[in-house]
Amino acid sequence: MSLQKRDKKHLWHPLKQHQLNPDSLAIVKAKGCILTDEDGNEYIDAIASWYTCMYGHCNEYIVEATYKQMQQLDQVMFSDFTHEPVIKLSEELIKILPQNQNKIYFNDNGSTAVEAGIKMALQYYFNNGEKRSLFIAFENGFHGDTFGAMSVSGLSVYNDPFEDFLIDVKRIPTPNGSNTKTLLEQLKLLVSHHNIAGFIYEPLIQGAAGMKTHDAKGLNTILNFFKQHNILTIADEVMTGFGKTGKNFASDYLETKPDIMCLSKALTAGLLPMAITSCTQEIYDAFLSNDVAKGFFHCHTYSANPVACATAIAGIELLTSTKIQDSIKWIEQSHSKFNTEIKNHPKVETTRHLGVIFAIDLNVKMARYGDLRDKLLKFFMDRGVFLRPLGNTIYIQVPYVISKAELQKVYQTIQDALHFI
Numbered sequence: 179m180s181l182q183k184r185d186k187k188h189l190w191h192p193l194k195q196h197q198l199n200p201d202s203l204a205i206v207k208a209k210g211c212i213l214t215d216e217d218g219n220e221y222i223d224a225i226a227s228w229y230t231c232m233y234g235h236c237n238e239y240i241v242e243a244t245y246k247q248m249q250q251l252d253q254v255m256f257s258d259f260t261h262e263p264v265i266k267l268s269e270e271l272i273k274i275l276p277q278n279q280n281k282i283y284f285n286d287n288g289s290t291a292v293e294a295g296i297k298m299a300l301q302y303y304f305n306n307g308e309k310r311s312l313f314i315a316f317e318n319g320f321h322g323d324t325f326g327a328m329s330v331s332g333l334s335v336y337n338d339p340f341e342d343f344l345i346d347v348k349r350i351p352t353p354n355g356s357n358t359k360t361l362l363e364q365l366k367l368l369v370s371h372h373n374i375a376g377f378i379y380e381p382l383i384q385g386a387a388g389m390k391t392h393d394a395k396g397l398n399t400i401l402n403f404f405k406q407h408n409i410l411t412i413a414d415e416v417m418t419g420f421g422k423t424g425k426n427f428a429s430d431y432l433e434t435k436p437d438i439m440c441l442s443k444a445l446t447a448g449l450l451p452m453a454i455t456s457c458t459q460e461i462y463d464a465f466l467s468n469d470v471a472k473g474f475f476h477c478h479t480y481s482a483n484p485v486a487c488a489t490a491i492a493g494i495e496l497l498t499s500t501k502i503q504d505s506i507k508w509i510e511q512s513h514s515k516f517n518t519e520i521k522n523h524p525k526v527e528t529t530r531h532l533g534v535i536f537a538i539d540l541n542v543k544m545a546r547y548g549d550l551r552d553k554l555l556k557f558f559m560d561r562g563v564f565l566r567p568l569g570n571t572i573y574i575q576v577p578y579v580i581s582k583a584e585l586q587k588v589y590q591t592i593q594d595a596l597h598f599i
């Protein structure tokens with residue numbers, strides 16, 4: 179029996195209405211940018227398996243470092259012990275993170291990195307004798323699927339069953355270059371009526387919203403406003419982190435740095451699940467006390483798993499190598515060129531690109547998980563390219579190791595798709 183058939187017996191996939199869409203393609207192999215299915219068909223992974231495998235699938239350097247660590251120390255409780263991989267990883271991260279970040283906290287995935295960030299902010303004020311409960315977030319932001327992360331996410335189309343159980347959040351529009359004044363007025367009003375614990379944002383690009391970009395200057399002004407009002411800022415760089423935007427972190431484009439940062443996805447190069455919530459020394463210091471209860475009692479069993487740490491160290495070594503940095507630059511240049519070719523196409527409404535990310539909004543109405551979207555996805559797969567349109571947005575986030583021929587094929591397939599729709 180095929181894997182696809184066997185899958186249906188016991189498995190429940192995420193983000194799927196099984197009654198409408200029962201089949202899942204079985205992938206048996208992945209190498210570099212290529213996924214191979216059980217019938218031997220190959221697909222270019224043009225979104226790096228949700229922005230994780232940025233150094234290519236089964237990258238030998240990463241696999242080797244991981245295997246080496248597996249033979250030495252597999253798992254140990256981070257609440258009671260420490261180990262070299264986690265110490266080295268913290269040192270390497272601090273070298274590349276924005277300068278104000280000084281403490282590294284471990285989680286298992288992007289949602290729990292956000293969850294810990296939210297809890298850190300709430301307890302920071304609590305420990306300082308203040309009760310604050312409201313968060314501010316961007317409209318259409320996405321921060322994950324656990325309750326805190328779901329609460330701050332503005333993309334709540336499918337969250338109706340949980341609406342009554344979410345934490346209190348006020349949403350503001352993203353800065354667009356001309357609304358900064360209105361935004362500041364809105365924020366002043368919010369600050370005068372509420373005890374605000376934090377502002378959470380995806381810096382410069384909102385991934386799940388369809389790679390929507392916003393104005394860096396405007397964002398910087400907002401961040402300054404929060405700094406002046408002693409409100410903590412949480413940068414969710416789960417998607418943007420580790421080179422995707424052309425810099426190590428999207429926050430590197432901004433003058434004002436976040437108090438807390440959430441990282442995952444490319445952190446472990448697609449090999450193992452792990453996430454990090456980093457913060458400033460000032461936040462950490464607010465948890466120091468003779469009172470045990472003022473510590474941070476948030477923990478995941480696999481916190482700072484040594485094998486995942488070794489994988490992450492190897493990932494950072496590759497990220498900071500000249501080879502990968504050069505690749506990011508040429509992908510950026512290719513995207514620029516592709517942009518001039520495609521932006522005036524009659525089916526294209528707008529385009530945008532930053533680093534290795536490229537997005538096109540089609541001037542066709544398309545439901546996020548509707549028929550046309552499914553047809554488009556099939557069109558891409560039939561031509562051997564894995565792209566996952568979101569609503570009327572087609573976007574690329576290719577692994578840094580993609581070849582020129584592979585990238586050309588991705589572009590060509592998108593161009594062909596414009597004739598198809």
Ligand SMILES: *Cc1c(COP(=O)(O)O)cnc(C)c1O
Pocket residue numbers: 287288289290292320321322323380385386414415416417418442443
């Ligand atoms: C993917 C994502 C998350 C959630 O991460 P998971 O590992 O899927 O829980 C949070 N924030 C952003 C910006 C993301 O892209």
